[in-house]
Amino acid sequence: MGHRPSRSLKHEYELFVEREIENYKESVPRSALLAIGDEAVAALASQSQLALTELLLCEEVDRIIRARLRLPAYQGWRRRRLKELEQLRRPEYWGLTPDHVLVRELRPTAESRVLVAGMAAGESALFLAANGCDVTAVDEEIETLRRVLDAAEAVGLADRIQGTAGGLSAWTPGEPLFAVVCSADALAALSRPERERVFEVLKSATRDGGVHLVEAIALGANAPSLDELRTRYSGWSVSVERSDDGPTTFLARKAVA
Numbered sequence: 001m002g003h004r005p006s007r008s009l010k011h012e013y014e015l016f017v018e019r020e021i022e023n024y025k026e027s028v029p030r031s032a033l034l035a036i037g038d039e040a041v042a043a044l045a046s047q048s049q050l051a052l053t054e055l056l057l058c059e060e061v062d063r064i065i066r067a068r069l070r071l072p073a074y075q076g077w078r079r080r081r082l083k084e085l086e087q088l089r090r091p092e093y094w095g096l097t098p099d100h101v102l103v104r105e106l107r108p109t110a111e112s113r114v115l116v117a118g119m120a121a122g123e124s125a126l127f128l129a130a131n132g133c134d135v136t137a138v139d140e141e142i143e144t145l146r147r148v149l150d151a152a153e154a155v156g157l158a159d160r161i162q163g164t165a166g167g168l169s170a171w172t173p174g175e176p177l178f179a180v181v182c183s184a185d186a187l188a189a190l191s192r193p194e195r196e197r198v199f200e201v202l203k204s205a206t207r208d209g210g211v212h213l214v215e216a217i218a219l220g221a222n223a224p225s226l227d228e229l230r231t232r233y234s235g236w237s238v239s240v241e242r243s244d245d246g247p248t249t250f251l252a253r254k255a256v257a
Helices: 008-029 031-043 054-069 074-088 101-106 122-132 143-152 184-188 193-205 226-232
Strands: 112-118 134-139 163-165 177-183 205-217 239-243 248-253
Touching: 008 054, 008 074, 008 226, 031 054, 101 122, 101 205, 101 248, 112 122, 112 184, 122 134, 122 143, 122 163, 122 177, 143 163, 177 184, 177 193, 184 205, 193 205, 226 239, 226 248
Parallel strands: 112 134, 112 177, 134 163, 177 205
Antiparallel strands: 205 248, 239 248
């Protein structure tokens, strides 16, 4: 579940056209593709080409399919895509309220790197990706990650999210983090010594001014308590947000040196 580099709208459009053409090829019987191939050969033969190469034939087949699908030109597609991206950046699109702690407290800049883990690797990951973050989603369940990646693919955000199967104890940051968003369940799956090590690794990897959010804090045999979290984040600015109809969220912000 690797990560793909960020791409321009022009590149995204080219990938869109390529994907639509390939989907069409897979949806029609072989006889239909052979008929398109014959049409392409006839069209090229009438153009007095110096040589009928395999590359020219493939390009002509794609041109014919593109015309049949009536795919939009780049400028029309770009206008539509920009409107879609504007909607994706809205927290309401992902089921988050404008006053949600994640929306209020995280102000990502371009290419901000964020880790999300556990139950947080859903709407939070997609919202952050839509707002320009480079997101790594970590979860023990491969199917959970696949749902997130599929949702990202469906709205054109796949280049912004990397999925990593496994627990937090097995993940190591490769670059400085802007934020860490995780559910208490991702921490509860760790032993207390593992949790202590994970906290230290993630705190060290977070740049000055960065934010950590622990969501859905609840009582449990191995769930981190608020007292434990306050202890782990000694020296950071911490607060607790309680909701009458939602989970408790712990917020910690790293001081700026």
